[in-house]
Each structure stands twice: as C-alpha cells, then as structure tokens.
Amino acid sequence: MQSAYISLGDLKAHRTALAAPAAPQASGCSTTGSAGKASCGSSDGPGDMPAEIWEKVKNHPCYSEEAHHHYARMHVAVAPACNIQCNYCNRKYDCSNESRPGVVSQKLTPDQAVKKVLTVASEIPQMTVLGIAGPGDALANPQKTFETFRQLQEKAPDIKLCLSTNGLALPDYVDEICRYNIDHVTITINMVDPAVGEKIYPWIYWDHRRITGYEAAKVLHERQMLGLKMLTARGVLTKINSVLIPGINDEHLMEVNREVKKRGAFLHNIMPLISEAEHGTHFGLTGQRGPSAQELKDVQDACAGGANLMRHCRQCRADAVGLLGEDRSDEFTLDKIEEMEIVYDLEKRREYQDKVEAERQAQHAAKEAALAAAGGDDGMKVLVAVATTGGGKVNQHFGHATEFQIYELTGASTAFIGHRRVDLYCQGGYGEDEQLPSIVNAINDCHAVLVAKIGACPRDELKAAGIEPVEEYAHEFIEKAALAWFADYRRRVAAGEIEHIERGDARIRQGAVMAA
Amino acid sequence: MAYKIIGSTCSGCSACDPVCPNEAIREKSGVFIIDPAKCTECVGHFDTAQCVAVCPVDRCIVKA
Numbered sequence: 318m319q320s321a322y323i324s325l326g327d328l329k330a331h332r333t334a335l336a337a338p339a340a341p342q343a344s345g346c347s348t349t350g351s352a353g354k355a356s357c358g359s360s361d362g363p364g365d366m367p368a369e370i371w372e373k374v375k376n377h378p379c380y381s382e383e384a385h386h387h388y389a390r391m392h393v394a395v396a397p398a399c400n401i402q403c404n405y406c407n408r409k410y411d412c413s414n415e416s417r418p419g420v421v422s423q424k425l426t427p428d429q430a431v432k433k434v435l436t437v438a439s440e441i442p443q444m445t446v447l448g449i450a451g452p453g454d455a456l457a458n459p460q461k462t463f464e465t466f467r468q469l470q471e472k473a474p475d476i477k478l479c480l481s482t483n484g485l486a487l488p489d490y491v492d493e494i495c496r497y498n499i500d501h502v503t504i505t506i507n508m509v510d511p512a513v514g515e516k517i518y519p520w521i522y523w524d525h526r527r528i529t530g531y532e533a534a535k536v537l538h539e540r541q542m543l544g545l546k547m548l549t550a551r552g553v554l555t556k557i558n559s560v561l562i563p564g565i566n567d568e569h570l571m572e573v574n575r576e577v578k579k580r581g582a583f584l585h586n587i588m589p590l591i592s593e594a595e596h597g598t599h600f601g602l603t604g605q606r607g608p609s610a611q612e613l614k615d616v617q618d619a620c621a622g623g624a625n626l627m628r629h630c631r632q633c634r635a636d637a638v639g640l641l642g643e644d645r646s647d648e649f650t651l652d653k654i655e656e657m658e659i660v661y662d663l664e665k666r667r668e669y670q671d672k673v674e675a676e677r678q679a680q681h682a683a684k685e686a687a688l689a690a691a692g693g694d695d696g697m698k699v700l701v702a703v704a705t706t707g708g709g710k711v712n713q714h715f716g717h718a719t720e721f722q723i724y725e726l727t728g729a730s731t732a733f734i735g736h737r738r739v740d741l742y743c744q745g746g747y748g749e750d751e752q753l754p755s756i757v758n759a760i761n762d763c764h765a766v767l768v769a770k771i772g773a774c775p776r777d778e779l780k781a782a783g784i785e786p787v788e789e790y791a792h793e794f795i796e797k798a799a800l801a802w803f804a805d806y807r808r809r810v811a812a813g814e815i816e817h818i819e820r821g822d823a824r825i826r827q828g829a830v831m832a833a
Numbered sequence: 834m835a836y837k838i839i840g841s842t843c844s845g846c847s848a849c850d851p852v853c854p855n856e857a858i859r860e861k862s863g864v865f866i867i868d869p870a871k872c873t874e875c876v877g878h879f880d881t882a883q884c885v886a887v888c889p890v891d892r893c894i895v896k897a
Contacts, residue, residue: 398848399889408844408889424845453846460851522852525879527886 370583373500373554376445376670377477382733386709386795387677390446391437392637393430394423395461399453400485401521401537404599405560405590408453423651424452427464431472435661436654438473441645442669448479450503455480456490463490466497475663477501481558485521485537487544495551502548503586504541505558507566509576511535516565519599542580549581556584562600563590563608567616574620585620589613589825610762610823614734680709684731684796691800694729697807697817701726701799702737702760702784704768711790711798715771716742721760724795726803731796737823742775757782762823764806767798783818835872836882837897840864842890849884849894858884869897 378385399408425433434447447469449455455462466478479501480494487504494502508514514534521533528536548555557577559570566573574585590607592600599605608616637644702721704713719741725732737759740752753775760766765785769792776786785806790798810817835857838849843864850858850865855878857871867884874896875882885894 397846398851398887399846400848400887402889408846453848457848522848522887525852525883525886526881 370554373477374583377479377501378446383677383681383709386680386705386707387443387673388446389441389444390448390637391434391444392448392450393425393433393465394452395425395427395430395465396449396451396455396458397424397453398457399451399483400457400523401454401483401533402519403483404517404519404605405562405592407597407599407601425651427461427468429651430465431468432659433649433651433654434469434476435473435659436657437649438476438666439660439662440648440657442666443673444476445670446477446479446501447473448481450481454483454486456482456486459486459490459493463493463497466499470497473661475666479503481505482544483537484541484544485523486540488540488547491544491547491551491553494548494553499553501554501556503556503558504545505560506541506545506573506577507559507562508534508569509538509542509573510569511538513566513569514538517560517562542576545577545580545582554583555581556586557582558586558588560590561587561608561613561616563606563612565605567608567612570616571619587613587617587620607825610735610737610825613825617734676708680794680796683794687794687797687800688730691730692728692804692807694727695807696727697810698725698727699764699803699806700724700734700762700820701802702763702766703795703799704766705795709794710792711767711795712769712792715766715768715775715786718742718768721763721766722795723760723763724799726799728803728807731799737825753778757784758824760784760823762820764820765802767795767802783820834874834876835869835897836867836874836884836894837869838865838867838884838894839892840866842893844890844893846889848887848889852883852887854878854883867894867897872897 374381374384376384376388378388378390399406402408438444449462449465462480466480469476469478478497478499480499481503482505484504484506487502507517511531511534514537515531518534518537520527520529521537522528523533523536545555545557557573559566559573561567561570570587577585590600590605592598592605592607594601594604637646701724703711703724704715704718704721705711706713718739720736720738722733723735723737725734739756739759742752742756756775757779761782761784763784765787766779767787767790770788771779771786779786787802790801793801806815809815838858845860845863845865847860847865850860853867854875855871855873857868858865859868860866882894888894
C-alpha cells in the first residue's frame with residue numbers, strides 16, 4: 318500500500334514545526350555575508366569548520382559547492398555487481414540515480430582504471446578526486462574496488478579517493494577504507510523506517526540468501542546506521558545521498574536528515590527520482606513520478622539546518638570525467654587512453670591547481686564585495702538561471718548550455734540552489750526552435766537567465782515567457798553579476814518601468830543528457 | 834544437476850561470480866557462464882542457489 322501523496326502545503330507546515338530553535342535560518346548554499354553558517358557547510362570557507370575538515374573538502378567538487386566550479390572529479394566503473402535491488406534502478410543499464418541511465422558504461426579492470434586515472438590526471442590537472450560509484454555498489458566488489466585504491470595511493474598520492482555504497486556491506490569494510498586513506502564515503506540512505514524502505518527495496522542479498530519485504534529493509538537500515546556510526550568514529554567524512562520519491566519518502570526525508578545528522582553525517586544530498594518509463598525501472602514502469610523543481614526545493618529547504626545540505630549534485634554517471642555538469646568520458650575510452658602518453662607530473666599539477674585556487678579566491682572575493690555593496694533584504698526573493706562553463710563566471714552562450722545553474726537572490730544574499738539540465742538549443746550553429754519550450758520549462762521559476770551571449774530568436778521567446786535574458790554581465794563572476802542584475806531589476810520595479818510578478822514551478826529534466 | 838545463465842539477458846554485472854561456492858562461474862565475451870560439471874546447485878553449501886539469489890535480472894539463471 319502506498320501512502321497518500323503529501324501536498325506542498327503539508328510540507329511547508331511541517332517545515333515550521335521542524336525548524337530547530339537556535340539554528341540560523343539558511344536556505345540553499347547561502348552566503349549572507351553575516352556570520353550565519355552556510356548550509357552547504359563547505360561553501361563558505363575555513364571559518365565554518367575545523368581546519369582538518371576544511372582541508373579535506375576544500376578542493377572536493379562533490380563536497381564543496383564553491384569547489385565544484387573549479388575542480389574536477391572522475392569515476393571509474395570497476396564495480397559492476399550489486400547486493401541489493403532498488404526500485405529506481407534497472408541493472409540492465411546503469412543505476413539510474415547513482416549514475417545517469419541509458420548508456421552502458423565500459424567496465425574496467427583495476428589495472429585499466431588506474432591507467433585511465435593517471436591519463437586523465439595528466440590531461441586535466443584540476444582533477445583532484447577519484448571516486449568509485451558503481452555502476453553497482455563499490456563494496457559489493459571489494460577486491461576490484463580496493464585493488465584500484467591500493468594502486469592509486471601509490472601512483473597518484475595527491476588524488477583524493479572516495480567511494481559510494483548502499484551501506485549493506487559497509488560495516489565489514491571500514492578497516493579497509495581507513496587503510497587506503499579513503500577520506501570521503503557516500504551512503505545512499507532513502508529511509509530510516511523499514512516500512513518506508515520496503516516500498517523502495519524489493520530485496521537484498523544478505524548472509525547467503527535473498528531477503529525480501531520488511532525484513533530486507535530492516536537489515537539494510539541497521540547496516541547503514543551501523544556503518545555510518547563506524548565511519549564517524551574513525552573520522553571519515555560521510556555524505557548521505559537520498560533519492561526523493563514523491564509519495565513514498567518525501568516527508569520522511571526530514572527524519573532521515575535528523576537521524577543521519579545525529580550519527581555524524583557531514584553532508585546530506587537530496588536528489589530527485591529519475592523514473593522515465595524507457596529506463597525500465599520498477600518505478601518508471603509503474604508510473605511513479607519524480608518531483609518538480611519546487612517540490613525538491615521545499616524538501617531541501619525543510620531539511621536545511623539539519624545536516625549540511627548539498628544542492629549541486631549532478632547525479633553523475635559511474636564513469637563521468639570532468640567538472641560536475643560536464644562529462645569528458647568520451648575523450649578517455651580504453652582505446653583512446655591506450656594511445657595517450659601518461660606524464661604524471663606532480664609539480665605541474667600543483668602549479669595548475671595554484672592557478673585554479675587563485676581564480677576561486679577571486680570569485681570568493683568578488684562575491685564578498687558584491688554582498689557588502691548589496692542594498693539589503695527588503696523581502697523580495699527571485700531565482701535566476703546562469704549559463705557557465707566553470708570558473709565561477711557567467712561565460713557560456715545560451716545556445717551551448719546543457720545545464721543552467723540556479724541561484725536564489727535576496728537584496729542581501731545569494732544562494733546556489735541547484736541546476737537544471739536542458740537540451741542543447743544550438744546545434745551546428747543553428748538554433749533548434751523545438752528545444753526552446755523545454756528550456757523555458759526547465760527554468761520557468763526564474764526571473765532572468767544570465768548568459769555570455771544569446772541569439773535574437775531565443776531572446777524574444779524568453780522575454781515572451783517572462784524570463785529576462787541578460788548579456789550585460791558576460792564574463793563576470795556569477796554572484797557579482799547576479800546581485801548587480803537584481804539591484805537593477807529592483808530599481809526598475811521601484812521606478813515603475815516593470816512589474817514584479819511571481820514565477821511558477823519548473824520541470825526537472827529526466828534522464829541522459831550527456832550522449833552527444 | 835546444474836544451473837545455466839541465459840546469455841541474452843545477462844547484464845554482465847559479475848555479481849554471481851564471487852558468490853559461487855564451486856568456482857563454477859566465469860566471464861565469456863561480456864556475459865557469464867556456468868560450468869555444468871562444477872555446479873552443484875549449492876547443495877551441501879547453502880539453502881538456496883547463490884547465483885540465483887544475487888542475480889538482478891529475473892529468470893536469467895535457470896535450471897539447466
């Protein structure tokens with residue numbers, strides 16, 4: 318029996334009840350310029366957390382919203398086997414939430430994976446993080462996973478290692494995780510109540526048998542909580558991923574948030590369910606829908622103030638390479654890396670990363686300056702979409718964007734709240750007019766879209782849809798550009814030139830977008 | 834007395850290989866196969882056939 322769908326009104330009422338009394342009200346990866354703690358703990362800077370934790374997360378694109386504009390990660394698909402079945406995953410393809418669906422990964426042996434990592438590290442010096450995230454479960458393939466880590470610890474000592482798991486086997490491998498200096502572990506936890514869990518997990522393979530129903534979810538839950546506590550006790554930073562499944566665990570995720578925080582989770586990442594029927598997942602085939610952008614944001618906002626919340630997750634494929642939001646894995650297929658020369662030059666990587674660090678500091682300084690100059694909060698709040706290729710700047714042509722980053726602005730703050738995937742508008746130099754309505758749907762909750770440049774046709778159509786296309790801040794840092802636009806917007810509203818109208822909801826793009 | 838893997842539905846995920854108590858399973862051209870001479874259907878080792886219990890694809894591993 319499926320529980321009744323929880324309406325947004327219920328959620329909002331719930332949020333008030335949940336608000337922690339002394340917790341600063343932070344929404345999104347907010348930076349208010351005041352002493353308020355940012356909810357993406359890692360986005361603000363060293364002042365937010367103990368020095369040794371800051372050292373671990375500052376260059377990790379998946380743990381730091383600020384770092385994700387500048388540093389790259391890669392995943393190697395050495396772990397194809399899994400020990401549980403999730404209703405949002407179809408193992409004929411990749412896991413649809415932990416990695417993007419539809420395109421089958423090239424499975425790698427540990428030796429092939431190590432070679433690939435060294436090749437990418439010499440080609441992309443800002444690649445600082447290597448993760449094993451499947452396409453099955455990293456710890457259901459312990460030999461392959463740990464052999465890869467063992468070799469990399471020797472050959473690429475400056476790369477941070479991380480893994481992601483459903484947690485079932487986790488308590489058995491905590492010693493091993495610590496042996497290879499794996500700093501970051503992600504556990505996917507969708508429930509802390511087996512009655513919810515049995516709607517998400519049809520079975521687990523545990524203790525040499527297949528267990529189904531409530532008992533399966535109970536065992537999984539107990540193993541997840543035990544594993545999380547053990548990692549916390551050993552000082553391993555742990556991120557919790559949760560898939561938001563409307564009607565099944567949406568309200569429940571607030572309880573998940575509380576329970577994982579209590580056990581020492583560093584970061585909580587709430588991701589939308591991906592459930593297109595063509596992916597062949599149980600949820601996809603039975604019509605279980607994913608959340609809208611507003612529903613996702615409401616649950617994330619309701620959880621802010623609990624464990625630090627992450628909003629920049631791109632639900633990467635298990636073999637993704639590059640900055641979050643980009644995937645350069647096609648450049649590093651097995652036959653291509655065979656022909657590439659590996660020059661693992663630690664010094665060169667360090668020099669390059671120093672430059673990246675300088676740019677990141679410049680973005681941070683620009684944001685601080687813009688916030689200091691901002692007019693002050695008068696209650697008006699809007700979302701804007703930004704086209705960026707990285708570096709923290711408004712530097713992408715509208716027609717070249719495959720995703721937009723979404724920022725929430727008030728007169729005194731900017732908060733990164735997420736991203737929206739879109740179909741490429743411009744192909745082969747010509748605009749694809751049929752793509753435009755889907756782009757408008759994806760950013761329909763935004764008042765403006767900040768781009769480096771935009772053609773005349775999409776500009777007019779966006780305006781007609783009530784979204785202002787903005788080119789004036791091309792190549793400026795994002796927060797500075799957004800606040801400058803918003804100051805001008807409010808000036809125009811005050812002068813009566815335009816009318817401030819609330820925007821509607823937006824649709825979260827489903828499924829694979831990287832197939833070029 | 835043996836199980837077989839239906840190659841056309843096998844996803845090649847390798848979950849079955851390490852759980853076999855008889856080392857009867859190996860990879861061949863991207864999918865897995867069971868050596869019928871080695872397979873005991875786990876009798877004497879476990880209550881249920883391990884490869885069937887762990888396989889994520891329904892009806893992919895069946896009695897030969």
